[in-house]
Amino acid sequence: MTEGMGQKIVMGKKHIITNFVNLRIALAPAALALLGFTGWSVAKLRPGSKASVAIAGSRTTTPCALALAPTPGNEGIDGEIARLQQQAKRASDPSRALEQLGWLFVKKARLSYDAGYYKLAEQCAACMETKQANSAEALLLRGHVLDSLHRFAEAEKLARELVARRGLPFDFGLLGDTLMEQGRVRDAAAAYQKMVDLRPDLQSYTRAAHVRWLTGDLKGAIELMRLAATAGSPRDPESAAWAYTRLALYELQAGEITRALAASDAALSFQTDYAAALLVCGRTLMAQGKATEAVEILKRAASLNPLPEYQWHLADALRATGNVAAAQLIEDEILQRGAVNDPRTLALYLGTRGEQPEMALRLAEEELRLRQDVFTHDALAWSLAALGRIPEASGQMKLALAEGTKDARLYFHAGVIANRLGQKHEARKWCKDAAGIAQMLLPSERTELRRQLAKL
């Protein structure tokens, strides 16, 4: 599968996300109006975003006032946010409280799937800069927010400045994150190497593991992700849950079903209702042919994080149980919201179903302008193939395969495109490779793969 993949990056107490899927931000006219009011030009907030409600109520445009405006919510983290806001208001030098507040907003964004909190984190950074120009702490916070908002080039610039100024492990981590998203895997790996040499821990191990996986070293990825998982802490349960979730995916790809389930269970023991872990758990059950069990878990995952990737798995599972009507409702939602929630996955979805190919291509092309990683090249290749532009699709597919990523969906797409180019031998090879790890594919993709293999 295409690991759309929130390689969640967690940095010490600072939860950093480069969640390529989860953090795609919904666009809403009302939110845009609000953002116009607050002076933001490109930000997009999910409709009904609690963060946007908080911002709307602030009646001000100054970063500090926005950062310190009351936010709704009654969970533990909301109380901590309120406490830090009060602390920042009282302090003669509020920089530390603002920094902590900013990272707490980052954490809240990740836990709530409400990307508006990233904008609040960005306001914390801006507020810190009004107190202390050239604050490295503010720069790091801002850099991670920009990275999370898919403004990778801007984030890279800040990361390079941080590396030049002080070169702390987090600085190299941010630099690597931005480079990974832009498809510069070797440069990213070099930055991550600096990071792990300075500080071997969950954050650097997860990055190293991801590089291994992306470059086709599944065994190494599992080994390093195990290191990451054991370095996790109950005090930062989501980070540990993330590492175990990634480990579960790797184990699933390795065909280690029991280990995959154990890893997703471990993730859920750290963070109850962790959507990413529920998704992997559901996928593993689907791989075992336990569609009925999978549906319940995938429903929960998709309700927690209603993004196309989650909904696509749920819809396929529902179809596998014969519940076509429920599947269609989910698929309608993918079509309605996918373009804003996660355009790359929607492009893949449309390409797979042969629907609205022009829209799929447009979405993939737009995505490629933001990031040039292998999965975006794959989405573009698949969209081009859906339009019958096979030679161009083949070119993009080569770029998608350039890092040697062992990914069932990449292989499947490569096989289909090669077949349509008339390259039967190559097509057979790719399809067989995909079949070797078919448990990573959606049921609908597995059906199509079998059809392709039969033709070959």
Add this chain to the structure above:
Amino acid sequence: MNTLLRKVQRGAALLLLALLPGTLLPSLVFASSHMDAPLITLDPAANTTDVYAFVDQDNGQKFLTVALGVYPFEEPGIGPNKYNFDDNVLYQIHVATGRDVAAGRATFSYQLRFKTTFKNKNTILQSYLGVIQNVGDAGQNLVQTYTVTKLDNRNGRKTLLGSGIVPPNNQGNATPYYNQGDNGENPAKDGVATEAELDRYTKESIAQLGNGYTAFAGQRDDGFYSDIQAVFDLASLRNPGKDSQGGFNLHLMALEIPVRELGGDQQLVGVYATTSRRSVRVLDDRRDDDKKENKNNGPFVQVARQGNPLFNEGLVAIADKDVYSRTSPTQDNQLFRKYAETPELAALLNAAVQTNRTDIAGIYIPDLIKVDLSTTGVRFAGGGAGNPMNPDDPGYSRLSIFGGDVLRSNIQDPFHNGGFIPGGWPNGRRFGDDVLDIAVTALVSDLRDPDHLIIHSPIGDNVDKNDMAFSKVFPYESTPQNARNHQHP
């Protein structure tokens, strides 16, 4: 309210505003080393809490006992599975002798490496398969063993001293013998005065190693005590205070080192500890043949360091806390002397002397716990002076020298008083030493001129003892709190 107390409160309030590091648990930051530097706080298996080092005598033989705690604020009620020593961490307790003490250089490093195995992996019962009668029996599914290796840094020679087994974590009914009446429903047994009184699991886990060493590694009650919450709550100290570590466990590694292994007892030694994790190869573009020979693992990289209590937590500025974690004491003079000689905390406490604190620097630079091996064995804390079964040793004081608890040295006379030196920290550190009160008292006093010592009355946080009694026998820290009936809200 006396003036001194007001000073403490005012100083601590400023401290709160100035020193809060960026952690998710900011109110817990200044707790011994339980939450010291930002980068290490979320790696609890490698996060050191405290280091202990003191002279002990047993059957006429003298030992340097050293101990290292990890897993700060280990919540008993969170379950047994998440708290174990990490097979991937290199735990080291370092001892400097001779000239190495002043240089901050480890002469010997005692390395502990753990290995985790399961009797049955086809079960969800990760830690226990049944009631554990004896350590390592069929009821204990997760079993950790460890090796202790002595590294002589002068010549690189390694000596495997032996191995041990880690007792189970205290879960309650699965581990009844930790608990009062050997009943898992009851609270954990308190510390004891004699080896014979130790609980079954602890007794069975004390490992006799080669060359006269004794080792223990396992879960214990966290013996650090202080009202950290009040200190950070705008220094709104209360009387009585509340032990912020009360009810929490940690994982302890303890080692009795025969002093002959260190070159005899007529010397001062220095002790500190580190934890390290391996770096890894991020991008593996080697040929397959090479991969067979070389594993992913790179060199160990130090991720945490601990010497005297409260140095990195209380004196080193936020910007340098992570630097401290990854550097060696050999660099302390260059990097951290300024924090000891001009301690910000002294200013916040309105101490009479705030600069040129050579007395404070003498303790912390380099940051080794200095232990005079020439004294007799230390006096131990038990369950308080009036405890009928396990009283403190006569003359013991939690305040060490500030409470009149002294030992006589045969090799030094730093106070020009005939060689009497502190009975506890900062001459070594015992379980039970009230290091917060001792440190604050030292800061508001002036100990620079041995002929004109100015000592203010001991001040502190109104937490004067641990929530559990200490044992007066190895491994000293009390049995671990029972998960079944200990959970913090």
